[in-house]
Amino acid sequence: MTDESVEETPVAKPVLRVVKGDLTPEELAALVAVIAARNAAAAHAASRTKVAPRSQWGHPSRVARTPHRFGPGQWRSSALGG
Structure with missing residues (x-):
């Protein structure tokens, strides 16, 4: 009687091999x-060098406003910053 239900597990490739x-x-x-x-040290150092994107919410350029332009429809564009 042969046992055909036994599956062979794939052999993993060795990560480290001693040659000599x-x-x-x-x-x-x-x-x-x-x-x-x-x-692990290299992975930790690499993860610490990633810089999180800075929020532009408090950037000084947000304080400076563009001057109001006069003309038809300009009141709409004044709210959009352009």
Whole structure:
């Protein structure tokens, strides 16, 4: 009797591969910890360099108004700032 219902799980590609040398499990754990800490520090530094967009609500240019223009329909455009 063959069991055809067993599905093979896809094998993930290794993230880190030791090419040369024979590492003990402790040395490999230390290497992984150092690389993970370095990547976490780089990701943290990258996230801190993003500048949030500044609100233009309190910008000094909002205080300066354009002069009122006289003429037909200008009262409408005065509310639009143009």
